[in-house]
Amino acid sequence: MSAIRALRQVSLVSTRALAVRSAPRSLSRAAMPVFAVRAAPACAARAFSLSARTLGEGASDxxxxxxxxxEMQYEKEAATEAEPDFLRSFKAQGVWAIEDVAGNDEVALTRKFGNESIRMMFSIADINQSETQFENEEETDGSDEEPNHSYxxxxxxxxxxxxxxxALTVDVICQEGTFVVENISFYKDAQxxxxLTAEADWRRRGLYIGPQFDTLDVxxxxxxxxxxxxRGxxxxxxxxxxxYAEYKEQKVRSLVILLLELFLIGFTLQEYVSWLQNVKTFVEA
Structure with a gap:
């Protein structure tokens, strides 16, 4: 059995994982192929027998x-997957710009408001930590019902x-469709x-960060x-x-697993698509 075929049988997820938002999060789910074979259209069986000689010597060409x-078309479409509706709608409002670097945990939302520059940052690491906590609670509870958690x-x-x-900085918790303010700080030096450097973090530790928000006058x-x-x-x-954090977390998780799978069989995605094209050209010659 070839290495590629063997890997297909034990693969945890494929390039299709980005489109399956409702699939279980656990990586222990049933095996899925890396590059699955799709069913041929009904007309293919009739067409190839009549035109096989025009492409090659074999009836299967x-x-x-x-x-x-x-397969090439599917892989190319998967690489440029359409944005979900909620993201297109958010961008269409033209209020916030999204700064999201592939592979990074952090996401920044930025906007202008008069002479102000506003930036909000959050991390998908909070989702992973919350999931681990809730999974442990479910195992302890032993309940079969799936709880509706808001991370x-x-x-x-x-x-x-x-x-x-x-610079004015505000620490907030986002949960259940609302922001809860925890702390407000003011720094005379905006930098x-x-x-987000280690030096700036060290300098912040020695400064007064202001009172807890809930201790202020109502x-x-x-x-x-x-x-x-x-300010939005x-x-x-x-x-x-x-x-968006959930959307990014799914993409990061799927990308990491896919890259690992390709690494194990010695492929990159570009090499795989190129291989498909080369074989197709040879078959059709």
């Missing part, structure tokens, strides 16, 4: 060429102004308040919440953040 073409995601908001020095809390709402830190954004 047309059917094989068609299969190779279908809390920590977000860090920073506001800077072109006409003023310093200290916003940079009227101050209410006005600050209005301040955030006006609202229920709509609180619904988008966990949905």
């Amino acid at each position: 047309v059917a094989l060429s068609q299969k190779l073409t279908e 809390p995601i920590r977000c860090s908001l920073s506001v800077t102004k072109s006409a003023a020095n310093g 200290v308040g916003t940079e 009227s101050v809390q209410e006005e600050f919440e209005k301040f955030l709402q006006e 830190i609202n229920e709509a954004l609180a619904s988008f953040v966990p949905e």
